[in-house]
Structure formats: structure tokens, C-alpha cells
Amino acid sequence: MDDLSVKTGKRVVVLGAGSAGTMMVNKLRTRLPDEWQVVAVDRDNAHMYQPGFLFIPVGKYKPSRVVHSRKKYLLPGIDFVEAAVEKVVTAENKVYLSSGQAIEYDYLLIATGTQIRPDLTEGMADGALWFKKVFEFYTYEGSVALRRALEEFEGGKVVVHVTDMPIKCPVAPLELSFLIDDYFRKKRIRHKVDLTYVTPLDGAFSKPVASRELGNLLDDRAIRLRPDFAIDRIDNETQELVGYDGTRIPFDLCITTPLNTGQDYVFASDIGDESGFIPVDKHTLQSTDAPNVFAIGDATNLPTSKAGAVAHFSSEKLIENMVGLMLEGKQPAERFDGHANCFVESGRGQALLLDFNYDTQPLTGTYPLAHVGPMKLLGRSRLNHMGKLAFEKMYWGLLMRNRKNPLPADMQIAGKKWEE
Ligand SMILES: Cc1cc2nc3c(=O)[nH]c(=O)nc-3n(C[C@H](O)[C@H](O)[C@H](O)COP(=O)(O)OP(=O)(O)OC[C@H]3O[C@@H](n4cnc5c(N)ncnc54)[C@H](O)[C@@H]3O)c2cc1C
The missing domain is CATH 3.50.50.60 (FAD/NAD(P)-binding domain)
Known part of the structure; x- marks a missing residue:
């Protein structure tokens, strides 16, 4: 890691390298020119696949299966700082760390999840x-x-x-x-x-x-x-x-x-609400208090589920909003619709699938393709269960590796059935 005590060029700092932070820091590194410094901060090097916490208690996963090295999933050219965030002062554009270091930023992305x-x-x-x-x-x-x-x-x-x-x-x-x-x-x-x-x-x-x-x-x-x-x-x-x-x-x-709640440091900073979540515009993910600050994932006050799927779908919009502002001074215009989907493990080798957004509650129908599926929404099936298990591979192999994911970021309405 370079010395970050003095800022010599443009710098974006991402707090948290879990699901949302890792996706975003890799996207930023890919999209920003080399003169931009991209920094990721996390308190440790243990990236946990949290959906696996469900399968450990019932003996289906060995505990070690859910833990991977964070650094392994960060692209070359990203500076990784292993330290806990203690405070963010937006008036100074600075992040204070447990190591005693203070990092100055031009843009900040908060992805520190919940506790x-x-x-x-x-x-x-x-x-x-x-x-x-x-x-x-x-x-x-x-x-x-x-x-x-x-x-x-x-x-x-x-x-x-x-x-x-x-x-x-x-x-x-x-x-x-x-x-x-x-x-x-x-x-x-x-x-x-x-x-x-x-x-x-x-x-x-x-x-x-x-x-x-x-x-x-x-x-x-x-x-x-x-x-x-x-x-x-x-x-x-x-x-x-x-x-x-x-x-x-x-x-x-x-x-x-x-x-x-949000993390302790949020309560010690000038950026959170009373539960420690970061207030953002629910469509652009830009902080409602500081225009050079964005937040994503569980750390936000978005009125949708706190889920990895939300972090993933919203990252597709957020990257355009951040890069547009950082490189061209464009006001964020890409709108996240609150899209969430969750495979609900229902036991006996089956699962249900829920798909919804800010405006539309989970409906019956098919996913991801209208009328074709192959997954069934709100109905139990073996295929949905296989989808839940396959997600682990997609998480480490596609999402955390900055590879293109075929699922659309916006919720699709075609093929869904409405009921009163
Ligand atoms: C039991 C369980 C089952 C789940 N199942 C599903 C599922 O099936 N599908 C789904 O979509 N989602 C599921 N989730 C939710 C999903 O794991 C989270 O929504 C997702 O991880 C959110 O990503 P995030 O990046 O916002 O937060 P996280 O992935 O939690 O990352 C936050 C990061 O911030 C770091 N951090 C926190 N505080 C500090 C600090 N002060 N200084 C430095 N670093 C800090 C942490 O170390 C962590 O790496 C499940 C969660 C649990 C607990």
C-alpha cells in the first residue's frame, strides 16, 4: 500500500470490502483512469459468504467454507487498507482509522453493512x-x-x-x-x-x-x-x-x-441517521448530506430489503452515477428501482423465490424470463433450491470477480401475475 497520509492526485475511498464494497471497488478500478487512486478499507481480511451462516448450524456447510481472503478478490491497482474506520468527517473529506491514519478523499463510498x-x-x-x-x-x-x-x-x-x-x-x-x-x-x-x-x-x-x-x-x-x-x-x-x-x-x-444497526463509527460521525444508517437518495444512492459521498448495501437507509441481491442490482446503477460525476461532473441520473430477489430455503430440498422492488410487492409468475422461467416465483421447487445453492458459485466466481452477470438490474414486470 502507498503512503496515504498525503493526497497527491484524485482519490476515491471505499469503506467496507464485503459484498457491495468488493463489487464497487473493482468496478471503480476498471472504469477510472490510472491517475485516480482507488482505496478499499476493511477491518480484516476475512470476507464471509453470509448466506452460508444458514447452512452451518444444520451441518450442511463446514464453517471454513464461508470464509475467503478479501484481498484475493480485489483487482490489481486497488490499495487495500486493513484497519477499522473510527470516524468520517465530511466537512474535512477525511476518514479516521484505528491505525491512527487519516485518509483524505475526493469521493467516498460507504459500504460497511450492518452489525x-x-x-x-x-x-x-x-x-x-x-x-x-x-x-x-x-x-x-x-x-x-x-x-x-x-x-x-x-x-x-x-x-x-x-x-x-x-x-x-x-x-x-x-x-x-x-x-x-x-x-x-x-x-x-x-x-x-x-x-x-x-x-x-x-x-x-x-x-x-x-x-x-x-x-x-x-x-x-x-x-x-x-x-x-x-x-x-x-x-x-x-x-x-x-x-x-x-x-x-x-x-x-x-x-x-x-x-x-449501522456500524459504531457512523454514530460517531456526521453522516448517519438515528439507527446508524446512511441517508441516501433511494434512486441514485447519493448521500442526502454530502454530494461527494455515496452509500450502498446494508449500510444505507434504502426502503428495500437489506440483501446481497440489492447490493448487486444497485451497483450497476451506482457505478454509472459515480463515474459520470467523477469524470464529467454529470449529476447522477441512473435510477435504482429497489429491485430485490431472495431465494427462500423452505427445507426438504426446495426453495421459494421472491422478486420485488420499491413499488411492486412479490408476485407469482416466473423468473428470470417471462412465462419461461425456469424458476417459479412464490412457489416451492427443487430448481429454486438448486438456484440458491448455485448462487454461492455465482457470488465468488462472477460478482466478486467483476464478471458480467446476466440478470437484469431492474425488476421485470412481464410474466408476473397480479392479484388483489
Ligand atoms: C444468515 C444470513 C443469510 C443471508 N442470506 C442472503 C441471501 O440468501 N441472499 C441475499 O441476497 N442476501 C443474503 N444475506 C444478506 C447479505 O449477506 C448482505 O445483505 C450483504 O452481505 C450486504 O453487503 P454489504 O456489502 O452491504 O455488507 P457486508 O457484506 O456485511 O460488508 C460490510 C463490510 O464492512 C466491513 N466493516 C464494517 N464496519 C467496519 C469498520 N468500522 N471499519 C472497517 N470495515 C468495516 C465489514 O468487515 C464487512 O466486510 C444474508 C445474511 C445473513 C446474515
Whole structure:
């Protein structure tokens, strides 16, 4: 890495080299002339394939499978700085790092994702049951610890719980419920397990048609749905989730999804909202506060799912907006439509596929080609499950390698069925 203490030419700095940051920094390096310095900052060199956190607990993935070297996926000509961001001061165009270094930028892209905050719910991270009977699976450590707990589990009340929205990959806790249903069946103890899905939403999911389909699927699997549950605390003595209204939900094993917020440094900077997310124009991804700052992925306040697919689709628009502004002074004009799609693992070797954007909720039909598919939207199929598994190869082999992806960035309406 060059000495970054003095800025001699034009410099763009990308914070975070996870899904969105890696895609964007590679695109920037490819599109910008050599005199532009392209810098990527991340706190470590371990790039995790987070959808794999679902498969580790149920023994389908070895933990080591999800971890790759970040540097391996960064194109030559990118300066990688391994340090934690401590603060961004947009008035100075500077990023302050844990190493004591301050990096000045002409343009900044924020792609530092979310973090889980189990410490913000009483009795969760500070309780005696944390990582003994109360687990999470949104981190590497959490999913590995849950794997051991499931191996040892012999029956009782299992609660899969969501603390509050937004969370990244909002279908992941549902998927985990379906996968552990399968897991307990294979272990031949399903009849000894009372499985409940507890959510603050008024149904299984936030979008009406998808919520109905996913709710039916929970029913089908004899997984009880407990909607509208606003957690106040976990009572570690009685092993119960306690709601604000005093309702109590007992458990022998609780798999929670803690509050998701932006990263700590955002709270210490002048760039975030009260949840630590970066306010951006929802179509151009330009910061609403500083015109030379953009944000992408889970770190933003975009009103769509926090998902890798969103990072990918929006990157196709963002690169045009950034490069146009940086090289020609053009105002950002490419509009991201909020397109998200998620393969929802439904167990028994099948998955559902959801496809939606800011304006259109998930509908039935086919994907990616109208009437042809081959994937079925909102219906369970083996092919959808194969699609979910194949995505891992596409992630490392295409998206993180800056290779052209054939899927269109905008949501396609043709071939979808509307219902009242
Ligand atoms: C269990 C699970 C299942 C999922 N399944 C799917 C799925 O099936 N499909 C899908 O599309 N999405 C899925 N996701 C969501 C997907 O992984 C994320 O939406 C995606 O990774 C977001 O990309 P990002 O770049 O915004 O954030 P990340 O990929 O999380 O990258 C953020 C980066 O910022 C770095 N960083 C953070 N803070 C700092 C700091 N202070 N200093 C320096 N670096 C920092 C981190 O180290 C990290 O590398 C899943 C997520 C989970 C947890």
C-alpha cells in the first residue's frame, strides 16, 4: 500500500470490502483512469459468504467454507487498507482509522453493512444464557456455536425470534426455521420439539402475498406463528421472552436475530441517521448530506430489503452515477428501482423465490424470463433450491470477480401475475 497520509492526485475511498464494497471497488478500478487512486478499507481480511451462516448450524456447510481472503478478490491497482474506520468527517473529506491514519478523499463510498446489537435487549448478550441457550446465527461465531447447540439438543421448546425490523436478509430467520424442522426430522426428534416462530410483524413476512405463502408454509411444517411480539427483555431465570405487554414465551432453546444497526463509527460521525444508517437518495444512492459521498448495501437507509441481491442490482446503477460525476461532473441520473430477489430455503430440498422492488410487492409468475422461467416465483421447487445453492458459485466466481452477470438490474414486470 502507498503512503496515504498525503493526497497527491484524485482519490476515491471505499469503506467496507464485503459484498457491495468488493463489487464497487473493482468496478471503480476498471472504469477510472490510472491517475485516480482507488482505496478499499476493511477491518480484516476475512470476507464471509453470509448466506452460508444458514447452512452451518444444520451441518450442511463446514464453517471454513464461508470464509475467503478479501484481498484475493480485489483487482490489481486497488490499495487495500486493513484497519477499522473510527470516524468520517465530511466537512474535512477525511476518514479516521484505528491505525491512527487519516485518509483524505475526493469521493467516498460507504459500504460497511450492518452489525447485530444483542447488547441493546436486556437479558440477551448480558444474560447467563447467551451462547448457552440463547443463540444468534448472523455472525460466524454465532452460527458455529448454534451448530454445536443443535447437535446436543434432544427436544423441548425451540423459539426462532426476530427482535425488530429492519434486519438484513429478512427471510433468513424463516429459512432457519424450515431448515431446523428438517434437521430435527432427520435426527428423529421432531416429535419432541415444539417449534415457534416469533416476530414483531403482523404475519410471517412484511409483504402481504409473500406473508400469506410463508405463513401457509409454517402451518404446513407445524411451526407455530407468534406475530406482533414486541420484546422487552429475556428472563434468564425462567427461560422466557418477555413482551412489553407482559406476555411470556418460554423456551429451552432460543435462536434470536438481535437488533441490526449501522456500524459504531457512523454514530460517531456526521453522516448517519438515528439507527446508524446512511441517508441516501433511494434512486441514485447519493448521500442526502454530502454530494461527494455515496452509500450502498446494508449500510444505507434504502426502503428495500437489506440483501446481497440489492447490493448487486444497485451497483450497476451506482457505478454509472459515480463515474459520470467523477469524470464529467454529470449529476447522477441512473435510477435504482429497489429491485430485490431472495431465494427462500423452505427445507426438504426446495426453495421459494421472491422478486420485488420499491413499488411492486412479490408476485407469482416466473423468473428470470417471462412465462419461461425456469424458476417459479412464490412457489416451492427443487430448481429454486438448486438456484440458491448455485448462487454461492455465482457470488465468488462472477460478482466478486467483476464478471458480467446476466440478470437484469431492474425488476421485470412481464410474466408476473397480479392479484388483489
Ligand atoms: C444468515 C444470513 C443469510 C443471508 N442470506 C442472503 C441471501 O440468501 N441472499 C441475499 O441476497 N442476501 C443474503 N444475506 C444478506 C447479505 O449477506 C448482505 O445483505 C450483504 O452481505 C450486504 O453487503 P454489504 O456489502 O452491504 O455488507 P457486508 O457484506 O456485511 O460488508 C460490510 C463490510 O464492512 C466491513 N466493516 C464494517 N464496519 C467496519 C469498520 N468500522 N471499519 C472497517 N470495515 C468495516 C465489514 O468487515 C464487512 O466486510 C444474508 C445474511 C445473513 C446474515
